[in-house]
Amino acid sequence: MKQESSTLSKVNNDSSIVNNEFIEHDFVAQGTAENKLAKHAIQVHKFGGSSLATSECIKRVLEIIRANCQLNDIVVVSANGKTTDSLFAIYSLVERTIAEQEKQLSDEITAAISVLAQSQAQLITELLNANNSKQLLCQLDKDISQLTTWLAADIAQHKNDILAFGEVWSARLFSALLNEQVCPSNFIDARDFLVIDNEQSGLVDNATSAAQLRQRRQFGKLAVITGYISQDSRGTSCTLGRNGSDYSATIIAALVAASNVTLWTDVDGIYSADPRVVPSARKLHRLPNGVAKELGRLGNPVLHAKTLLPLINPLSEHHTHLHVASSFDAQVIGTEIGKFGQIAKQELSVTYLNDLLLAQSVSFTGDCAAKARAEFAPICMDDQQGFMVITQAQQKSLSHWLASHDVEITFKPVAIIATVGHRVAERGDIKARFKRSLKTAKPLQLVGGDNSHSVIAILPEPCSIELLNKVHHEMTKDARHIGLVVAGMGNIGERFLSLLPAQLNNVYALENLHLVGLLSSKKALINNDGIDVNQATSLFAQQAIAYDNDQLISWLTQHPYDELIVVDITPSEDFSLLYERIFALGIHIIGANKWAASSSTQAYNKLVNTADSHNSLWLGNTTVGAGLPINYAIDDLRQSGDSISELSGIFSGTLSWLFETYDGSVKFSTLLLNALAQGITEPDPREDLSGRDVQRKLLILARKAGFELALEDIDCQNLVPEALQRLSLEDFLSRANELDDYFASALSEATSKAACIRYVARFQYNANAITGNNPAGISAKVSLEVLPKNDPFANLIPGDNIFKINSRWYQDNPLIIQGPGAGRDVTAGGLHSDLVKICQQLAHKQNQVKIKGMS
Template sequence: MTKVVHKFGGSSLSSAARYQAVANIILGQCQRGDCVVVSAAGKTTNTLVKLWQSYLQKDDNAFNDILLQVENHQNQLLTELFTSQQANTLLEKLKDELQSIAKAAADLNLHEASLLAHGEVWSARLLAHLLSTLNVSALDVDARSLFTQHQGQLLHAQNKQACIEQLSGEKIHIVTGFIASDCDGNTITLGRNGSDYSATLLANYIDAQAVSIWTDTHGVFSTDPRKVSSAIKYPKVCRAQANLLARLGNPVLHAKTLSPLKDTNIKLQVRSSYDPEAVGTEIVKQGYSKDKRFITTFEELDLIRVEGLATGEVRTLSQLIQHSIHHFSKGGEDYLLVPSNDTHAVASHLQGRGNIVESHLRGLAIVAPSHETHQLTQQVAAVLEQQDVVVRFTHSDGRYALFLTDQSIDSDVLAILHDKVVNKGRELAVIIAGLGNVGEVFVDQCQKQVEKLQANFDLKIVALVRSKEMLFCPSGINIQNWQQQWRSEAQSYQQSDLLERIGELDYEHKVVIDITASDAFSDMYPSFVAHDCHLISANKYAGTAAQAWYGKLLEQLQERNLHWRYNTSVGAGLPINFALADLQNSGDAVTRIEGVFSGTLSWLCSSFDGTKPFSDLVLEAQGMGYTEPDPREDLSGRDMQRKLLILARDLGLELDVEDIALEPLMPEHLATGDWDSFLAKRQDLDTFYQSRYEQSQSEGKALRYTGALDIDEQGQVSAKVGIAYVEAGSAIANLTPGDNIFVITSQWYESNPLVIQGPGAGKEVTAAGIHSDLYWLTQKLK
């Protein structure tokens, strides 16, 4: 059984390079037996329409010039994609077809639909031939042998049988979109942009599992992303809203596309052929997605009031002009919104029953959940009045509102409207992983903090995750009672389960907050990004992973316009990452970072005065919960080494952890064996530290455990974590026990370095730092 029907539009096939890109998508996405529906390449259909118009006008010179344009474009595609030997057969067929077009025109026997059909025929033939050169078994199929109409009605039973018979086997079938035939074998078209309709029809006939509409956009957006940079790409849109948008002229989906999917379980996705790895938008059945907010704009429409509008007449008119027509009733009268260029054809068909109420209109429509439409309509009206946009006609039916205006809605006005009526309705799903000491405090702090954030976002905590169990509630967890809900509803899970649930979330934005200390969880970051999740980390493992993995993750985040905040991975709640970013963004250049980045080692070194053995201090710190369960993890210096690497990468340096020299705060032999064996040899630690302490005292300096990163004028980097003897009067020497300190030297802070100091550990300050990152994210998204 065919798994998927893929459809590629003209923009996806606009050049030889795009054909090659589509072939690569097919290689990666299709299986044997799948079908691919294609439109005409680029603007081919528009050019063929001009050719037809010149034929009707009996303008032979224009006809010959346009036919030459068509020939040159097709020849260019063939010569760029194939060797001369590979292209011979296709060139001969093209030559014969162009000669037949010219002869039919000369004999005054040219047929419009047959002429327009050539675009799709050439696309299918070319793509199938290209796949064959790549050792893919592909066959081009003319849809006129699959789809038959009688008096404007598709013969579904006959068509289904034809599809089953002709599209069986192991080949990938490349099917022409847009065209069909009547019972006499004459060519007919399914309307402009009818290739989407061809794809969903085909999927219905062959009982496919899914349809992928590949376009030049990443999915369905809240408004035109080319005009408004903050437009939201929705991961899911319900069919009813998608159909309404199509009837209002939204170019991503078209009015008839969804009808073959009614009462089926066929999945429909809109994806980008320019970024095939990106997650697109899924068009789902009612009830599988919340209604969203949209703004769609109009250009050059006429408003026609119709008397005695018959059932099915709107569809007939849409077929006549090959364009969707929006119909609505107001005050007991029927109205049509018709492209101005097609008004004459519509008026002629209506034979005096249509009166033009307003002409050459522009404007917009808002589409929103029904309970929000009234309020949003008022807000839009107020903005348009403030922007001196003259509204000539309005209409609302509860699901949408029309504003028909004199002037076009420019990008500036559209951006203001979007910010007023769409951005404030944004939703953010929060997944919190790690419910240890910091995690529990963070969740408790959420009870007040979420209320503040919800002023700009509909923010919901949808998941709480531990190493083996998770509580997942897409509609939001009652955070004030989360422990009880956890006890009754938490379930065991695998990584694939978590990713599947995240993929099903129907939110405009998602963020995974990682408060674990798990390298396995940080390994999932690329998968989270693939599901369009922002990241907030208190976990250091991802920030210190191998440079190749780390660099690839940054690329993925940038490609999807996602954010990653990790301020608490170094310095708990201290704003060290923010400071480094601000310095660089303002044009400064950091030349040195030195400091103490471990609250544990800060406390140990600053507290030691020689009155008690160093190992006693270590055990005291362990008893107070200052250290890791095995304090040797702190004494190893590896934690500070990872933190210094994160800071280095914040400066744009491509380092790995092995590039940072490491001197532990204990003899090497104490790192091996179990904890009891360490305790038995603790005197070795005391001797080790005491000797270094005495050396510092003899030099009049203070013993500290620091990290240091230097960048010389040639850009050479040296980095080390280890024991340091610092000047007695320095900020590092006078460090409050338990504090972290960062001393930053730069071009602007050369003689008097910038110092950031404060608590570098503690569950409260770390949790607060994570909230700071979350607040930053909401402001950035807003």
Template sequence: MTQTNTLEQLDFAQNNLEKHSVNIHKFGGSSLATPECLERVVSIICRHCQLNDIIVVSANGKTTDLLLSLQQLALSGEPLDTSLALLSEQQTALIYALLNAENAGRLAGEFEQDLNRLVAWLAEDPAVFESDILALGEIWSARLLSALLNERICASYYLDARDFLVIDNPRDCRVDNPVSKANLQNCRRGQKLAVITGFICKDHAGNSCTLGRNGSDYSATIFASLLSAKNVTLWTDVDGIYSADPRVVPSARKLHRLPNAVARELGRLGNPVLHKKTLQPLTGSIGGAASHLHVASSFDVQAAATEIGEFGQIARQELSVTHLNDLLLVTCEALQGDVLADIVAEFSPVYSDQKSGQLVILASQQKALTDALAVLGAQLTVTPVSLIAAVGYQVALRLDIYGRFKRALKNDRVLRFFNSEEQHSIIALLPQETTPELLNKVHHEIVKDARHIGLVVAGLGNIGQRFLELLPGQLSRIPALENVHLVGLVSSKKALIQPDGLEVNSALADFSAQATDYTNGELLDWLKHHPYDEMILVDITPSEAFSRLYGEFFDLGIHVIGANKWAASAGTDIYHELKNKAGKSGSLWLGNTTVGAGLPVNYALDDLLGSGDQITEISGVFSGTLSWLFEHYDAQKPFSVLLKEALAQGITEPDPREDLSGRDVQRKLLILARAAGFELSLEDINCQNLVPESLQELGTEAFLQQAAGLDAYFLQQYQQANEKNACIRYIARFSSQQGKVKAGVSLELLAVEHAFANLTPCDNIFQIKSHWYQDNPLIIRGPGAGRDVTAGGLHSDLVTACRQLVNKQHQVTLKGIN
């Protein structure tokens, strides 16, 4: 949804708003519990809703529990005064805390009328009026939120769902679609935002009914079906659906995308977020449209939601563990044929088996089942049981998972293992409760390697192409990359983003055929909503402009592997800001290939510092181009001729002055000095530009035509060196002695036996002195450029990042815990 379609932009033409597809936003009781919670909800609606969307609400906080307790008190003949006073106090406190005096007075008057009606129902027949009593919570919630929106944001009205939603009977809650749809169309008002009660409805006789506890989620998806809504968002107190109940399993990981069938199975088997009927309207079972369901936290709007819908193979690899206690294993000879079919249709048991005459039901269903079988004169036995299940797409057909599930339970009593009908779960029936310890043990065995990492590659030049050529082999043989998925390719102008993953063997060809123009804003928006546990962006561009996006990448928790030197050598303030952002969000920022291609220079510095050593000097030949030039230059041919030969071989930059200026070496020395723990800026490093001022401002072609202007200087330098039995090399030097820092890059005369004097052309050499390596410095030498070694260095960083991320845990945003 674009920003111009939200309620923050009410000056947008209203008739245009009406053309957009409807979205449903449902807010649960915990999201509406206090004035602070309601303020957050108003902010969410303002930022995420269109005028023609539907807001669905539960009762505020624990209002439904309080109404139910009042009904129970009335049934038992106990006094109601204390509970009624508490109910009145809670509701009026919300009203007066949020609304202006005029609106608060009006709503308080309407609430007082409802309270009188409630007292009358409780006195007359609390059992008959149960649904009317429980419906009051949603009415109060919808009325208050609508009044708040009218006062703060936009024109709004509230709807009692009983005015349009008709079901066949309270037991099955099957919706009469044609009647309900027509009723809803008649109830809606143009140019106003609708707030509708969840949980409640009516039957064909006009009697109030409810959709069961937690039925407001079901209401939201019913309304989505009736209106062919594009998306349904359930705003709750947890930021998504997890691989286990995060209140019990601290290592549970968020499931970013779930196939519909898997989500239905999770709801059936006790997932604490998903109501078992919620998905029915979205999957066509009552005529629903192809909507996607999102589970998001109203307490942490920035956290990525879990999305439920139809996805590709990556989402189908997700695994989770769920459990249910308070179950009963019922054995009865009458549970055969039509009798069993009728019982299954009425009670939706977790498990049924005609051969053994058994089924598993919720303990709360025992009386109703006993009554149903008593009519047949059947005897039954009941055994308390629990279940624990591994859930995932076709998980029962995955022998490795099946084996791990059974091994995790090998020391526990298991009555039987069985699979769900659609093979989306493996279930163990236990004669004892499923304990938190057992749930954590099984979760560890099943979900331990299911963490998914998305990979976006920016920069598809020579090195980027080689990186991608190496990727299939790396993914197949490096265990740390097992769950890495290439999901995006980005060039300077075009991008190909595929959330379900690109085929790595044909990624470049697919990019050529399918990539489209993009803006940085579009790229950031996709990264903001990516469906992975972690996202790594590999920046192989030379672009300073692209490096300016790093701060926003880090704000989104994106990890960056960069061969791009611009960010790591940026101004001191910018550099520290980037480091702080990366640290705050937990983003990794690896850049070993910014200096020395694939040579482990940064790794060596990190290791020394991490081990307690202190760096005192860094020096060497940091430019593969300048290394080649000065290893070959012997004054037998003019320097300008040698330079053009290097250009023709692709050794120099397209404009060789980029190499001769020393700026690249200067930046590399800055990066290494910072990696060694020193506060330094580019201006602190003296840089000798090897290009005369007379040639610096020319165009590239003009420079090449006048390149002979370089020859006299280099000939002179060579001759002076030769006279001293020395050679010339372009050297970077940094030192820190007694608190004084000295840094510079320049052409130097070196003894022919010096370590920097005899390199293989294009090699880099790095000499590191430290407290541990003072008399005998550490030297790292090897190719400092080249597509293979640079691509290899990037893959080294990728493996390092994935190994660090494999055990990373995200904080679960759960009200009452965090």
């Protein structure tokens, strides 16, 4: 089959613009005349044993391959499920029988081999067609025969070959499955190219390994390579240690200069603590290389200690990013490890290790300390006080090493708990907080990690789950990161941005907020490492590039923050049509844009339901009344148990100015053209005079008050004569004097009654007015009204808005909110009010950790 798609490529985190290159996925079925490698950087995808444990799991992985791989990528696989554990168990059984002087394989061993063979045969027959399964079953029979022969011979000589069967079977099956269902593929045994010096150090002969891998990769075929296994310079099979397939993947990535390595496993990323025992653990979306390496060294359950070594080369200009993602939930964005800016460097996590030993000796001081450190790579060490912390497995070799120096050593059982983050050992505030959190644990020592990325407490007792949760809470309670994207770089957008630096400095709720995106209708500036708020508009002018909506949604899908807020300051209906897709990503919106909130009833209800189902917040106080808190007031009344029966007022700053100013001393058209010249009206004044803006605002408030109605349910008086409605703007302005007679007549009639004219919005609900013709009991209209001069709506400062609310609590004496209804300062201020409120709500939000496959 052939699958083609174009997506926004991952944002280059060393760049501050959206990467505009497109990736084309091109799978070509067997039998096609010509296979061409896609022209893109190589990516390595590694799948762990749990991801390949059953036929259902393997089918899921096939779909991941379809969606994410191209023909010049590389797939690295672990053994299926617990296959390697089974091989270890069989090997141990044989070792025991040899010790007991038994000459033949016992029934127990034979049965274990049979169960292993049956499980592999079942995968083959469930996944492959008859012809292909027959071929692999024959190969499996030969392997089982070879396994039995080796087990009955000198097993020590063949130990690694025995343990290698799991990866060989897994890679061979997966390659055959790809060939049958997805794309051309070739199976490669890593022992045919990957050369290390020995199993103890695992140092790779890069030149030889890279050359041999180039020979074995086949043009136009997706390479499927075994993890975990390799060979030494003599050609002897070696393994890379338990969980060594991750290390295999990063070694191979370094050999081919891959742009990315993705470790597809049973968790959707790396967390700030082990999520199995710390329910409040939060995903770390981005980790600097050095921090991730330290986490792996200090017991993180996902990262293998050596995984990052091949990717960290300070002398190389090539940088490979590592991703951790879940094959059980491939749509969820995982964790990325690489080179990042300041935001990612603020991440903190807590990890622990039990069953350790504190070793004390004079050989751990002075010049000898460096030799001891190089020989044993301890968990931590203090060469002033002469101690190191090691694993229990290292005790015997350390004792022997010191015996040759003829010095004494003491061992004490200990545990460690550590705070890990970028340069935390150099930060006094972090160390002080860590020390306070350990007060009841009475640590023996507090030691900084060698690379300064950890502060380690040595505990006299095993680290309890209670202590781990307490320390994690204290160290990460303020660590959530919120990304901010501002859409709309016009007059109000620029004012919003100019206020942002002071807000970030002065408002505690915005402490973890980072500006990461700026959008106009045609250009975007996206930077995951943050945009300098003091230079936002100039950086946008210099660096923004063209984008389309699909590219924007792709970036939003992959954003690396705990939460993301989009502030929509555009007047664009097109941008409002993205709201549903944005809400579906769990992203929050602050909207000054009226289109979404006043869309059709079906569309509006769908937006509300989508936001609710994805825990997305939607605030839009500035859609009506600029910065006036009318939306807040309605929300508060409803949430407090009140019920609203009437909403009315003057909702247009433009129409407020026109009718408060119009007294007949100048013609209405002269006043209108003057307002246009001052920027008081829309560029086309008919937008104001049509009443549509007021109509939309009344709809928004009525919906906020809990009523379901549509725009067409609100009668709207258009103040533009029909003859002028369809003219070009130029023609309309030249004939604006045709408005004069109507407004002069309306004003004269009102004046004769000691009254005035105002454009008023009115919504009323009366349960007693429910009839067959009005089943909802609702009346709503926007129109020019004649009002007595003592009416609250009659005496406003020109340009002000006024809102009157009648409710169960405010019946005889209504609630009135009055003030500026337009203007860049008040609107930008209203947006900042929404921003503070949404950040305050998010500060108390708890994301539930979902673990779909982790044992």
